Amino acid sequence: MEVVSARSALLSNYEVLSLLRELEANQLAQTKIALRVKKEEDERMAAAALSKGKGKEKEVAPPSTVLQHPIEEVSENLRTVEFEAIQYLSADYQPTSRQSDAAIAKLVKKLAQYDLTKAEKLQIVNLAPTQAVELYVIVEEIEDRMGDHMDDVLQLVRESLTAIPTSTQGDDVKEQKTNATSTNGHLNDDEGWDDAEADMDDVEYDDTGEGAGVEGDLEADDD
Amino acid sequence: MFVLSLIKDTVAIQPAYFAVPPEQAIISELNKKYANRVLHDVGLCICVFDIAQAGEGKVRYGDGCLWYKVVFREVVFRPFTSEVILAKVKSSDEEGIRLSVGFFDDIYIPIMYLPTPSAFDPNERAHFWFSAFEAPESNPDYVPTQHELLDTPTEQRMYIDNGEILRVRVEADEFFDDEPGPPKAGEGGIMQPKAERKRAPYNIICSIAEQGLGPLPWWNPQEEDEDAMEEG
Numbered sequence: 500m501e502v503v504s505a506r507s508a509l510l511s512n513y514e515v516l517s518l519l520r521e522l523e524a525n526q527l528a529q530t531k532i533a534l535r536v537k538k539e540e541d542e543r544m545a546a547a548a549l550s551k552g553k554g555k556e557k558e559v560a561p562p563s564t565v566l567q568h569p570i571e572e573v574s575e576n577l578r579t580v581e582f583e584a585i586q587y588l589s590a591d592y593q594p595t596s597r598q599s600d601a602a603i604a605k606l607v608k609k610l611a612q613y614d615l616t617k618a619e620k621l622q623i624v625n626l627a628p629t630q631a632v633e634l635y636v637i638v639e640e641i642e643d644r645m646g647d648h649m650d651d652v653l654q655l656v657r658e659s660l661t662a663i664p665t666s667t668q669g670d671d672v673k674e675q676k677t678n679a680t681s682t683n684g685h686l687n688d689d690e691g692w693d694d695a696e697a698d699m700d701d702v703e704y705d706d707t708g709e710g711a712g713v714e715g716d717l718e719a720d721d722d
Numbered sequence: 723m724f725v726l727s728l729i730k731d732t733v734a735i736q737p738a739y740f741a742v743p744p745e746q747a748i749i750s751e752l753n754k755k756y757a758n759r760v761l762h763d764v765g766l767c768i769c770v771f772d773i774a775q776a777g778e779g780k781v782r783y784g785d786g787c788l789w790y791k792v793v794f795r796e797v798v799f800r801p802f803t804s805e806v807i808l809a810k811v812k813s814s815d816e817e818g819i820r821l822s823v824g825f826f827d828d829i830y831i832p833i834m835y836l837p838t839p840s841a842f843d844p845n846e847r848a849h850f851w852f853s854a855f856e857a858p859e860s861n862p863d864y865v866p867t868q869h870e871l872l873d874t875p876t877e878q879r880m881y882i883d884n885g886e887i888l889r890v891r892v893e894a895d896e897f898f899d900d901e902p903g904p905p906k907a908g909e910g911g912i913m914q915p916k917a918e919r920k921r922a923p924y925n926i927i928c929s930i931a932e933q934g935l936g937p938l939p940w941w942n943p944q945e946e947d948e949d950a951m952e953e954g
Contacts, residue, residue, distance in 0.1 A: 503728040503793065505764045506800070510724040515768070515797060522769060573750075577757035580768055583825035592808060592887045592938065622806055625723065626889075632941050636806050636889065636934035 509617065512625045513598050516588040519581050526573050594627035597660040606659040613648055627656050723801040726771055727764050729794060731755075734787035735779065745773060748790055756796060758825070760923040762897050765800025766826050799826055801892045801926065806935075809928070811886045814848050819882060821890065821928065828922040835893060835929035837936065841871035843881070850879035851936070886937045890928035897924050 588595055603624055610620050619638050628634045631649060635641055641649065731752070739747040749770045756767040772795055779788030801807050809821035809829055818836070821829040833842075833849075840851040852871055857864045882888070898921045930936040 501730040502761065502764055503730050505727050505798075506725045507728045507795065508726040510726060510797060512723065515724045518771070518797065519769070574754040574757060576759065577753045577769060580758035580766075580825050584768060587824035618802065618805065626806060626808070630941070630943070632934045633889075636891070636932065 509621050511603065511621060512588050512593065513595050513600075513603060516585065516595050517600075519585050519588070523581060523585065530573075594625075594660060597662075598624075598627070599661065602659040602661070606655055609655050610652070613652065614644060623652070623656060627660055629653060629657055629660075723799060723805060723807050724768070725765070725798050725800050725802075726795045727761075727798045728774065729756075729761075729796055730792070731794070732789055732791050734785070734789050737786045737788075740788070744776075744779065744788075744790070748773060748776060748792055749794075752792070752794060752796075760897070761798070762899050762923070765798040766924060768797040768799055768825075771795040771797050800895070803892055803894060805892045806889060807892065807928075808887055808938075809890055811882060811884050811888060813884060814842070814882065816842050816844075819849060819888075821888065826924075828924060829890075829926045829928055831888075831890065831928050831930055835927070835931050837931050839866050839871055841868045843872065843879075846881060846883075848881050848883050850881045852879055854878045880937075880940065882937060888930060888937055889935050889941075890930050891932060891935055892926055893929045894927040895925065896927070899923070 587593075606624065607620060610623065615623070615638065622637045623634075626633065626637065628637060631653065634649060634653060638645065645652070733748055733751045733755070735744070735747045735751060739750075742750075752770050757769055758767065760766050773792055774795055775793040777791040779790050781787070782789055807823070809823050812820045812822040812827055814820070816833075818830055818832040820827065821831065823829065833840075836849055837851045837853070839855050840849055842849050852866075852874055855866060855871075855874075900921055900923070934941055
């Protein structure tokens with residue numbers, strides 16, 4: 500192993516969160532497919548065993564099913580870090596639930612007119628300061644450098660955030676998120692899902708009555 | 723707080739995984755190796771971002787694996803010095819406060835980075851900031867002793883309780899590489915496991931000794947108590 504460059508680019512919290520969510524969705528979908536194939540195979544095998552009336556085929560067959568779907572198991576480490584990171588990044592004290600790709604891109608573009616460093620811009624995106632005192636912490640020597648533009652920056656940040664998630668009015672981002680989550684719910688709705696079953700059932704439940712109250716419920720799930 | 727690191731490595735794909743598309747198999751193998759591990763002077767690896775380059779899989783003499791030379795980008799948790807992050811209080815003791823971000827919890831605030839004047843309350847097992855303190859005119863730099871602080875009225879203390887969310891500034895980070903050395907043959911050839919304290923491979927040192935840092939409610943005018951906005 501060789502580290503070519505320890506810091507080749509910076510990532511915002513929002514980017515990491517979307518990446519991890521995507522990864523999680525893929526893993527769920529994959530496990531689902533693997534389970535279904537396995538189930539079909541089992542049924543076929545059971546039928547074969549019945550018709551033959553002997554147990555011999557059974558002994559040979561199970562290893563082959565394992566070999567065909569080896570990708571299904573996701574390493575424990577990845578699952579842990581993925582789960583914990585998603586929890587941290589989507590916690591209600593983080594602004595990520597009120598951000599969207601487009602809004603962040605717009606914010607960064609608008610911030611370009613001020614004399615901010617890359618790191619400062621990244622932190623403005625990550626922390627979404629809406630009060631002067633938060634901005635003071637992020638930008639060094641802010642009074643000399645920004646002067647009167649401080650309020651403009653705060654205003655830009657406020658514009659980039661959608662309404663506070665607790666409001667029942669469905670804004671775009673939340674709507675998308677709801678849909679994304681409920682697709683997951685669909686993907687693994689039917690059969691035997693041991694560990695994630697309880698959560699998924701909830702999601703599926705919400706899905707039937709998609710509308711005002713749903714988002715609040717989903718939020719609670721995420722936390 | 724997250725960065726992309728470019729890493730070069732060679733991975734072996736077991737024959738059992740030949741049916742899987744190579745890109746998927748490589749990523750899965752890399753995640754198995756790196757996810758949730760600390761790379762020295764790089765940070766805590768989260769997951770593979772993408773593969774930048776991959777060679778042909780080669781079979782080597784001796785095993786049936788396909789060996790791929792890959793250059794890939796990994797998502798790494800490594801907040802830079804002076805970055806401001808949000809973290810939860812995990813525990814407090816006389817030496818300082820330990821913080822957690824869920825997936826990583828070797829984040830510390832030593833007492834020197836707490837706002838002054840502050841003290842540790844052994845009954846509550848928590849640090850507090852006594853923001854109402856006013857230095858006497860004659861000696862503006864006077865810092866009250868721990869005893870004086872512990873005699874102050876409790877309702878004026880601003881506690882930093884467990885589970886609270888703090889806004890902290892990263893002051894430094896350190897990596898320790900405490901690999902066990904080559905195995906030593908103990909008496910009768912039995913290895914003696916050493917009973918020394920294990921250091922975490924990656925520590926982050928943070929500060930809240932600054933305006934705007936510390937528990938979020940201190941600086942949030944909606945939930946503030948009047949003391950919070952006064953200079954500390």
